[in-house]
Amino acid sequence: MKDVQNHSATKSFALNRVGISEVLKPACIQRPDKVVMLTARIDLAVDLPSSLKGAHLSRNMEVLTEIIDNSIRTPAESLESLCLRCAKGVLEKHEYATIAEVSMEAVYFLERGAKPSMESYLLFAKAVCSRSEKSRRFLGVEVSGMTACPCAMETLREKLIEAHGAREILTRLPVITHNQRNRVRIDLEIPEEEEIEADHLIEIGEKALSTPTYGILKRDNEAEVVLQAHRNPKFVEDVVRDALHLILQKYGHFPDEMQVRVCSESEESIHKHNAFAEKTTTIGELKKEFNSSL
Amino acid sequence: MKDVQNHSATKSFALNRVGISEVLKPACIQRPDKVVMLTARIDLAVDLPSSLKGAHLSRNMEVLTEIIDNSIRTPAESLESLCLRCAKGVLEKHEYATIAEVSMEAVYFLERGAKPSMESYLLFAKAVCSRSEKSRRFLGVEVSGMTACPCAMETLREKLIEAHGAREILTRLPVITHNQRNRVRIDLEIPEEEEIEADHLIEIGEKALSTPTYGILKRDNEAEVVLQAHRNPKFVEDVVRDALHLILQKYGHFPDEMQVRVCSESEESIHKHNAFAEKTTTIGELKKEFNSSL
């Protein structure tokens, strides 16, 4: 039978990425203290030389299925290691490919709050496997919380003092400002011999916001969250920088070339549009910047 | 040639709605004071008797195309009249159908703010045409603005007074609370001989919120918006009820059977989930409720 995919396409181009996207799979992860079932959304790609017409995409699903469906029987140690095993498996099956990349995204839950409740987060894992270089793994999280605007707070403090006097009390108190949902995303490359905890990245995200947010807030808890946000007002720029500081504290010993990306997006309550800040860098650059700022 | 669609399907069922969805078309509307170009997303449906296998969907697109593409040359008088003309046209082409429904959705802009800027809204129009009853038209809008929570404000007022004294000043001043984006949607059925303005529904939505929001806010404008929101704190329930009062004031003379729906959804800054309130009713029921509450 004619093998259409191996047919040599004359005058053709090599392709950077050929693969499958939006694959949904249940994935099971065994963490030290718990088993986690995730509904993972998966993308997978390999490169394709100019000499080949097609990338045998059905093999990709065989690899994903064998490895991920199997995690239900034997849980994987982490989402990023599941990505790595898939990327390795794909590279083995596609002898022509020189690089394979697998990424996964899933909703994840942790118990939080004065009235404990399962709070939702997003996990992002990625592995890149190449024939010539060391494999790379990445773990990311997205944390939804609150920011209160420090700028509007100071403007309003002055306005209220102007209109009502009471400078002494208004200088000491948190003053009204706009606050809103803010999604902070943190992505970190993981060195070969290390493991990191998604829960630690989530904690960094929660600390970088004006305040984390919670499903259940009785009147007193709600007041504390609002108070915490207004005592800790932050721009999107502050959220990113504070997360970067916390990353340096916890992962500053990682090799210089490890990549870091932090992004904060604020669904501004005073605007119909969003505000955002982003830094893409490496652990080495981050340390250099930090040291030069001392 | 075999006409598969007219083929009588034995032992079959009548269908309520058969049609096309997610059609994108440019539509041009001539208002008294301006010409508006919209990118409309359109759904269209007719009923299908049990005796027919298929609904000749290509005719639907012919009708839509003839009527809507033509609006670029000769603007239509309104989005809902464009829906009505399409529904009528579809009913003429499908002699078997007894009812046709066409709905359209589009982003719409109005100039707003102390520093004028084009602000975005959503328009929703719908027409239902039947062989046995009068045609019906509906117009809806979605307005994005801000709500500040009245409940957290009162809790925090007490807490701050408890901790800092200064009862006199804190009783007079707006106090910190959570605030957030709130989308209020208003849908109203339009009587046969009347026309309504989307701009008026948008104004009702803006008034029903704690405050409208704006693209450009210099420091002073930002302070005013924040102050306005905190002087006018509202639950989602308040937004819906205040919009209903404004609808009664403006459209209370409409026939009793005209339908009204108001929904407010708040993207809570203290939670990862939303809060919402909704009322679906008629002008007649609304008047009855209002009078009995006097």
Place this chain on the structure above:
Amino acid sequence: MKDVQNHSATKSFALNRVGISEVLKPACIQRPDKVVMLTARIDLAVDLPSSLKGAHLSRNMEVLTEIIDNSIRTPAESLESLCLRCAKGVLEKHEYATIAEVSMEAVYFLERGAKPSMESYLLFAKAVCSRSEKSRRFLGVEVSGMTACPCAMETLREKLIEAHGAREILTRLPVITHNQRNRVRIDLEIPEEEEIEADHLIEIGEKALSTPTYGILKRDNEAEVVLQAHRNPKFVEDVVRDALHLILQKYGHFPDEMQVRVCSESEESIHKHNAFAEKTTTIGELKKEFNSSL
């Protein structure tokens, strides 16, 4: 402390639905043969009398959290029973409400295919609890598969015969046509003393399509799927009607008043827009229609 939510709002309106939306929770279900972990997206609403200003939304999350977070320790018997328990719990907590509605949506997986692989589906569950009437439960599924167009196939059969002759062979063979992804959704009300299986609704959806689709398709399997689709070409109208027949066969003994809704949406490969068909009815009406068509 001032209770803002109980404050009687004068001249106010009763609201049909006040609640929370887009809550994410992990939910655990124990089926006869397996334990299923779901990432559920939850909406919840109660009605609110005109005499009350606010609906105490924090109580809703307490109920959801207590009942759903608890399913992780003690799995629930089904997603719809989880909805029902939440709706009952919410009604108990809101003494003013006369009706409570809870709905959940989740991605769900079943092993399928000649090369077995976990295939994804959507589950929808809903429960409505009222003080005056019997509680109601609903279960729904969305199945993604393929439809091939019967109309274009017949047109092309004629055209190809016209151009190439070979009438005999072309009359016997499936001929080229457009085919595409089709999502069929089935929702069924469940009688009080009955339980139904989501897996059975999924099977009905898969049978109603031209063919189900699969993650892994080696060359032979792919050919069989394509062949099956072209031997079984279907309009969206056919998908809905065939699903309705299968529902009658399996659930025709359900009480007449049980609600049924089937919708098929085809992401037309020859158009940029979709085609859809829908029927909303009851078991009783469906039986009546079926009998009169005999």
Place this chain on the structure above:
Amino acid sequence: MKDVQNHSATKSFALNRVGISEVLKPACIQRPDKVVMLTARIDLAVDLPSSLKGAHLSRNMEVLTEIIDNSIRTPAESLESLCLRCAKGVLEKHEYATIAEVSMEAVYFLERGAKPSMESYLLFAKAVCSRSEKSRRFLGVEVSGMTACPCAMETLREKLIEAHGAREILTRLPVITHNQRNRVRIDLEIPEEEEIEADHLIEIGEKALSTPTYGILKRDNEAEVVLQAHRNPKFVEDVVRDALHLILQKYGHFPDEMQVRVCSESEESIHKHNAFAEKTTTIGELKKEFNSSL
């Protein structure tokens, strides 16, 4: 008044991108032969040095509003020049920033088809302005059309011949296969002194697919579209490579450093997931590859 945004943040990090996202604006473009009204979705970012706490985001909206709202009175010459003017304006207002980037996305329509109808496409424009380097402009389009799978067609040809004989006729005829919606996206950097037409990129996208698709298809047109797709079966890899060849033919005289990206994503009718192929390169690299393949 305290200027919170200029406050020097000690021990801080420079940020790559600080800005606003999901801004909606009406934009008006004057092309040689027509005036086009677009509903643009806009993102804007500048870099922020470590010495500054905040990026004065309100100035961004002033620039966008002045330039884009003004296009309604005096249409801009193109979407990418509108981006460039906004990026330049933002860089002027933010004396601390060294680079500004503005991107816009909009639905766009062209008349197409045997039965002419407005067909929808997506436009993407981007401009990057820096203090030290030449400004860069990019234009992109997304075209939705159809691909038919060449691999399944050959498998089925063999199977059908095996089962039914008639090798002679089945070798000459297009045979059944799976076909589906395919979105091809083309992005091209535009040299300083050149202008390109979005309509030409759209034509390239349409030619690269198995066939473009249309809103209105009467029986004969539908048959032609299906026939065209099956006479021209393509993998996602083929779509990308064919678009790259067409880009070289039309824009091969562009400077070597101009960037090119082509991506094709197929919403596979036989799978629940998508297949995709992508190439990111430059005009120079593309020419080199092409010449070496001769």
